[in-house]
Amino acid sequence: MEYRIERDTMGEVRVPADKYWGAQTQRSLENFRIGTDRFRMPLEIIRAYGMLKKAAARANLELGELPEEIAKAIIQAAEEVVQGKWDDHFPLVVFQTGSGTQTNMNVNEVIANRASEILGKPLGSKYAHPNDHVNRGQSSNDTFPTAMYVAVALALHQRLYPAVEGLIRTFTAKAQAFDQIVKVGRTHLMDAVPITLGQEIGSWAAQLKTTLAAVKEMEKGLYNLAIGGTAVGTGLNAHPRFGELVAKYLAEETGLPFRVAENRFAALAAHDELVNVMGAIRTLAGALMKIGNDVRWLASGPYAGIGEITIPANEPGSSIMPGKVNPTQVEALTMVVVRVYGNDHTVAFAGSQGNFQLNVYKPVMAYSTLESINLLADAVASFDAHLAQGIEPNLERIEEYLQKNPMLATALNKAIGYDKAAEIVKKALKEKKTLKQAALELGYLTEEEFDRIVVPMRLAKPHEGA
Structure with missing residues (x-):
């Protein structure tokens, strides 16, 4: 491999000749x-x-x-970074300095070398200087949290929101399609009064809407940027209007309302906004865990489980049991949820570790949040495409359970009272008879009265038409 010599304040460093990074990036590669x-x-x-x-x-x-020449070359080089042209030139790991200084300098060095090259100068010449030009008016302490907030906000809009909104649309359509299918409700894992399958699936859509709205509300905190605070929040070495202008240009490019934080001392020392976002993402993940568990229970079987719905058979479920099909999309989704819960703990603890004017856990907070967003987005999209869209009712099983449901007796409370209705249920269960048979044998109702009162759809929608 051929090398060139780059220099920083600590001396000379050999850098691979074909790489745009410089001395500080190379030191980080070797030290971390x-x-x-x-x-x-x-x-x-x-x-x-x-x-x-x-x-x-x-x-x-x-x-x-x-100078205009330097600035325009930096702008061109930076845009190339945005477009992903130089992705291979950013090799550093998350576990580095907690302020993200090495990554900031990695970016500065790549852009400076590329800008110098654009201006006809050799790599390592520092004609465009990583500190004096690319990092002008900035510190790692205000640029890393700014980049972190921009990255997370964009990932939410580009990845997580579309995936979850797609699943909400799927559940909403299923809820409408299955609105007239009456089934057993369940509380405490025990039979309860009837609901419709549409109501059950509609509750999943509603839960996702609520938890997604919470993420969107918490996201607003990310619009407050640390830029312009430089090293400790005072703005030393930055033009008084620098942060304001940078935030304005970022807002123009992203379409998101970024602005300078009201207090840039706090913006460097704490990242409660990111902790809040991650907490809301965890709550969304918890909703997905509940929904996933509901789906796998409702689809369990085919004979020894509940089996009220069917889900797509995507692949063989067992290496030893022929014909077995498992709810693998649910399992993948819920494993992602477990990972998100772990990342939430990481972000919450890291967010508590600000000392005086700086939190020094920024890279791991950024990594954990972005990993959670990307994993959830992928898992939700997969669950939607390969499972949710293929949910269908097992009408025969639903009707079987409904007709055997002893909690239909709840409809009799007003007609004969709670105690007599309970007596009917106990007799039916003990003697393995239907509720109607038990009611008639006890002489509490006539057949006509029972049929008029115990109507499953009316129990599922007691106020419809009222």
Whole structure:
């Protein structure tokens, strides 16, 4: 491998000749051999950093802080980073300095070297300087949380929201289609009064709408950016209008209402906004766990389970039992939920670790949140496409359970009272008879009275038409 010599304040470093990073990135590569490529800084952070450096160069150009030639070259190089042209030149892992300094410098060095190349200068020449030009008016302490918030907000809009909204549409359509199918309700895992299958599936859609709305509400906190605070929040070495302009340009590029945080000291020292977002994502994940468990119970069987719905058979379920089919999409989804719960703990604990003017757990907070968003988005989309859209009722099983349901006796409360209705249920269960048979034998109702009062659909929709 051929090398070139790059220099930083600590001396000379050999860097692979074909790489755009510089000395500080190389030092980080050598000093933080922790984990594998799986723990590389998420590309969402790198792309958000590209947007940030582009916005910073535009702001510095407007404010007269950078020569036009340098600024325009930085803007072009930063846009190439946004487009993913140089993804292979960002090799650093998450487990580095807690401020994200090495990743900030990785971005600075790649953009500076590429900008220098655009201007006809060799890599390593620092004609466009990583600190003096690309990082002008900035610190890792305000740029990393800014890139982190931009990356998470974009990932929510581009990945998680569309996936969950798609599943909500699927459940809403199923709820409408199955609105007239009356079935046994269940509380405490025991038979309860009837509901419709549409009501049951509709509750899943409603739960997802509520929890997704909570994520969207918490996302608003991410619009408050630390940029312009520089090292400790004072804005030292940045033009007074720098942060405001950068936020404005980021808002223009992303279509999201980014603005400068009201208090940039807090924006560097704590990331409660991200903790709140991750907590809301965990709650959404909890809803998906409940829904997934409902689905696998309702589809259990085919003979020894509940079996009120059928789900698509996507692949063989057993390496030893021929013909077995398992609810694998549910299992994949709920394993992702477990992972999200773990990531929530990571983000919550990391968010509590700010000391004085800086939280130094930023990279792991960003990684854990983005991993959760991407895993949930993929799992929800897979669950929707390969399971939810294929849910169908098992009408024969639903009717069988409904007719045997002793809780239909609840309809008799007003006519004969709770105690007599309970006596009918006990007799039916003990003697393995239908409720009607028990009621008639006890002489509490006539057949006509029983049929008029005990109407399953009326129990499922007691106020319809009222």
